[in-house]
Structure formats: C-alpha cells, structure tokens
Amino acid sequence: MTSGTLVPVFAALGxxxxxxxxxxxxxxxASASALAGRLPVSRQAIAKHLVVLQEVGLVxxxxxxxxxxxxxxxxxxSDTARSLETIGAQWxxxxxxxxxxxxxx
Amino acid sequence: MTSGTLVPVFAALGxxxxxxxxxxxxxxxASASALAGRLPVSRQAIAKHLVVLQEVGLVxxxxxxxxxxxxxxxxxxSDTARSLETIGAQWxxxxxxxxxxxxxx
DNA sequence: AGTATGTGCAACTCTGGGGTTGCAGCAAGA
DNA sequence: TCTTGCTGCAACCCCAGAGTTGCACATACT
Numbered sequence: 001m002t003s004g005t006l007v008p009v010f011a012a013l014g015x016x017x018x019x020x021x022x023x024x025x026x027x028x029x030a031s032a033s034a035l036a037g038r039l040p041v042s043r044q045a046i047a048k049h050l051v052v053l054q055e056v057g058l059v060x061x062x063x064x065x066x067x068x069x070x071x072x073x074x075x076x077x078s079d080t081a082r083s084l085e086t087i088g089a090q091w092x093x094x095x096x097x098x099x100x101x102x103x104x105x
Numbered sequence: 106m107t108s109g110t111l112v113p114v115f116a117a118l119g120x121x122x123x124x125x126x127x128x129x130x131x132x133x134x135a136s137a138s139a140l141a142g143r144l145p146v147s148r149q150a151i152a153k154h155l156v157v158l159q160e161v162g163l164v165x166x167x168x169x170x171x172x173x174x175x176x177x178x179x180x181x182x183s184d185t186a187r188s189l190e191t192i193g194a195q196w197x198x199x200x201x202x203x204x205x206x207x208x209x210x
Numbered sequence: 211a212g213t214a215t216g217t218g219c220a221a222c223t224c225t226g227g228g229g230t231t232g233c234a235g236c237a238a239g240a
Numbered sequence: 241t242c243t244t245g246c247t248g249c250a251a252c253c254c255c256a257g258a259g260t261t262g263c264a265c266a267t268a269c270t
Contacts, residue, residue: 007119008119013112013119014118014119015112026199031216033215042259042260044219044259045259067215072196077193077196078193084185084189085187085190091178092180092183094179120228138246146230149249153228157227171236171245171246172245172247
C-alpha cells in the first residue's frame, strides 16, 4: 500500500513545517486548530499541509465529535524506508561490481 | 552525519527530474552534458539538479579529463532509509502503546 | 433558542525553484 | 596554433506551493 509513487511522499517529507506537524502529531493525535495553537502558522496553512500528508498516506483523519483529529501512520514511513533501502543497496551493489572490474579481478 | 540534514535530502528526492537523473547515473557515471543527451531537459537544468544532489550527499563529482562525471552514492540513501525506519518504528510503537491502554489492559 | 468553537472554501500575495537562453572561459585534440 | 566540446556563471520567465485573511457553514454546549 505504499502506493507505488514514492516521489510525492518525499516531496511531502521535504518541508520543515510538515515535519513539525508530524512531530506534534507524534505526541498525540490533534486537530488542525489544536496544532495551530502550538505551531507558528495559521490553521489554514496547517490544514493544507494535512491534506498533503493525508494524500501520501502519512496521516489519517479521525472524526471525534465535531472536530477532525489526525493520526500519524508510521507504517507508511517504514514502507518508504524499505524502498529507499532497496534502491540504495542496488546502487551500492553496482558500485561494488564496477570496483571489482576496475581492480582487474 | 545524515541526522541533522534529513529534510533537505527528502526535498531533493521529491522531484521527478532528479530521480530520472539518479536513475540514469545508476546505469553508469555520466557528465551533465551526457545526461542532457538522454533526458528531455537542458544541460544547465541538469547541472542545477546535480548541485542540489551533491549538496545533500546523494551524488559525488569525479573529474575525468576536462569533464566532470557524477556518481551515485547509495550509502546516503541507505542512511536516510535507516533514519526513516527508526522514526516510523517509534510512531508505530507509540500507537501500539496507546492501543493497549485503550483496550483496558 | 443562542452562542461559541471547529471546519471548509475561496481569493490573494509572494517567495522559491525548475527551466530556459546566452555568453564567457577553459582544457584537450587537430 | 586553432578549433571543438564541456563547463560555469548570470539573467530571465513562469508556475507551484507556502502562507495569509476573510467569510460561510456546521456542530456541540448552555
């Protein structure tokens, strides 16, 4: 369920404000308004970020009464991490192979 | 080493063009001019991307005669992957703990 | 009922970054 | 030497997106 398109996930993770949102959510689910009280940005800005985070599966909305709290989905990070690890390993293997060839083997 | 500058790495990885550059470099080191022949963007655009990739340690310049070839550094991807994995695991552990509490335990 | 708080939508500004073209500089081969 | 091809720098365009304000709507609480 990593959605195959991991570039948008990285784009989502490439913003400081979104990381502070994720960090804040890491200490407990919270609504956009609650987050706006803790972070130096407006509620609407946070709402937009939450949309982005939700679209890439890093966060999940949970209705609690009339408010919408958001929860971090750690599994998405783990999946993304595994994809990265795989790609990095492939490149390292290629480099190792080239090195062997270069050294005459 | 990778810790403090995590976000810029993600920002660098959050661009399709840079991924195609990385993919192209994955098949062998190449110069900006060589890449410009393979990708549908100008050499200068690629040069800028290479600067970004180099700044976050995803790529390394190698002078070969009068040209500058670039090599992918897979280790940086692996390091970043490990950081992600750790964070994701922490969040998942917190969610698990909350679930236990919620279930009465 | 009325009030208050949280959410959603829309318009707007403005900076950053992806992309381009053009030109100057410089190293290697003829 | 001259010439060719690769690099580096600078100026410029353009749009996506981060942020704001303002207002309308809905849902809970009294």
